[in-house]
Amino acid sequence: MRRAVLTTVTTVAGVIVLLSLKPHDSTPATGAPAPPSPPGAGPSSGSSRASRSPVTGTATGRVSSTPYGPVQVAVTMVKGRITGIRALRTPTDAARSRQIAAMAVPRLTREALDAQGAGIDAVSGASYTSQGYVQSLQSALDRAGARAH
Numbered sequence: 803m804r805r806a807v808l809t810t811v812t813t814v815a816g817v818i819v820l821l822s823l824k825p826h827d828s829t830p831a832t833g834a835p836a837p838p839s840p841p842g843a844g845p846s847s848g849s850s851r852a853s854r855s856p857v858t859g860t861a862t863g864r865v866s867s868t869p870y871g872p873v874q875v876a877v878t879m880v881k882g883r884i885t886g887i888r889a890l891r892t893p894t895d896a897a898r899s900r901q902i903a904a905m906a907v908p909r910l911t912r913e914a915l916d917a918q919g920a921g922i923d924a925v926s927g928a929s930y931t932s933q934g935y936v937q938s939l940q941s942a943l944d945r946a947g948a949r950a951h
Contacts, residue, residue: 856882863942865891866934870899873934877942884918887911887939893931902928910935919943 862876871893878886889911892903906928913922920940924932 857946858882859946861942861946862890863938863940863945866937866941868893868930868934870902870930871895873931873938875935875938875942877939877946879946884915884943887914889935893934899931903931906931907935914939 857879858881860876860878863874865872865874872891873893874889874891876888876890877884878888889903889907892907893899894903906925909925910922910932914920920936920943922936924936
């Protein structure tokens with residue numbers, strides 16, 4: 803009886819650990835990129851054309867609401883490369899929220915610049931701010947027509 807309980811508890815703990823792991827790769831399950839649409843094919847031809855030419859300019863991401871306040875960023879791109887990210891809104895509801903944002907946003911910005919996209923890890927202790935930052939950044943990249951992830 804004791805062995806059965808120990809085996810069950812160990813198995814359940816192992817399954818929980820496996821389920822809590824998340825992959826770091828954001829590529830689609832198929833592993834193959836979507837084929838480009840031909841020029842002039844349907845309503846997406848404008849975005850297809852924009853993604854072929856290097857993106858230059860600034861785009862503002864959507865406001866991402868978090869339990870501690872809104873997060874919004876703007877991304878600046880030159881020839882398809884992210885050259886700057888500016889936090890327009892960060893959580894300010896409480897002193898602790900401001901402190902966490904002041905610590906997390908510069909780290910998130912550095913990671914996003916290094917990764918050249920929104921596929922970055924969350925900052926420990928700033929999960930909600932990190933999630934809002936990534937959502938707003940991806941929104942800005944989408945608006946800019948960039949294919950960065």
